[in-house]
Amino acid sequence: MSGNQIEELEGSELGTKDYWDKSYDTEIENYKSHGDVGEVWFDEDSQIRVINWMLKNDIPEDNQIIDLGCGNGMMLVELYREGYKNLSGVDYSENAIELAKQIAADQDMQITYEVLDLLNATQITEKFGNKQFDIVHDKGTYDAISIHPENPAEKRAAYIQNLHNLTSNNGLLILSSCNWTESELCTSLNGKFELYKTIPTPTFKFGGSVGSVVTQIVFKKQLSLIT
Template identity: 45%
Template sequence: MAEELSSSKLGTLEYWEQTYDKEIENFNEFGDEGEVWFGIQTAKRVVNWLKNKQVDKENSSIIDIGCGNGFSCCMLAEAGFKQITGVDYSEKAIKLAKSIAESKNLNIDYKVVDVLNKEENLNSKKYDIAIDKGTYDAIGLCPDDPRTKRYLYKEFLLRVLANDSLFIITSCNWTSKELENFFTESNEFEIVEEIKAPITFQFGGSTGSTTSTLVFKFKKSN
């Protein structure tokens, strides 16, 4: 069983509300869209992977879990994907994401949603693709019972994903192996592939990347 991470303020709603409050101010004043977690290239690799797999841009419904300022949602919309939903539990994040999308004339559906709320099923809508960049990481840093929260996160996926859908997760806190073990342990998810990042460090004869991006297929159990 993987060890839990040390808790951090990044695992609290208060932190995200304060962060996005400042980012709203910066956006209004300077047009600065705010932090791109793990860099632009990381988001781009996921969008390019979907494009290369010729995912249907008109009809695939995509949800970005913990969308923050909506950077990935905008990139998907700019690449021609038409059905994009971004959810985040921070009202401020959703306010910022809506302002940015409006400024770019992009049509993205943004909602305030706490994915750890057991009642949340997004009005029974099922998504063909879910992406996450940094949200499972943030949840794993909750000061209060992060292990239970990581399982609540997985239960959310089970409620909102369509059969045969894809789940693409990028993490900086968990290795590919840890992500694979956690998401495949009860057989709902199977690994499709790892979207490799270029080697970004070399240490003591080992080489590696600071983030892991994995693609899973979701199979609904009967």
């Protein structure tokens, strides 16, 4: 059990940078040879549900939006198509950022991409200074960090702190996970973020219990109390 009382997940190679570098290396080759943009994690419906939620909830087009662990950047490409223009994507894999930049350039979209390790607070400050974002989006990145084979609890805690620093005081964190339940996410983020809205996702029933393949939650930033 970690500080915030959840059981850690089993480690996997999907938690390592080496895995992602190799995976995006292949995706770059596929994109160059036949224009395949590569994997959209948790399928396109998950992406569409978040975008629909943002549109339905009138998230302004001039909001500063960052996608953490953006991979090929397809979430940002779709947001750009919907009219959002202040879009940044970061990923620690140079190959992911190379692919994302190429896709955006080919579609003549102005999206800012940076190579950044989201566990490295110093690197984040060097890139962004005090800049904070209205919408912080994470689809699958917290999941990947959670299954790092070494010290996942510490890594999750560092990531959550960095998420908090990157989110503006009135900002929202939109997080999609297939490794954690809503209750586990709320427990882990407690003290930094609180549940604002749950985005409904398809459910399945097994042995009398109802579950979801993907959990999609909008969190509000919690501000520390000044005493």
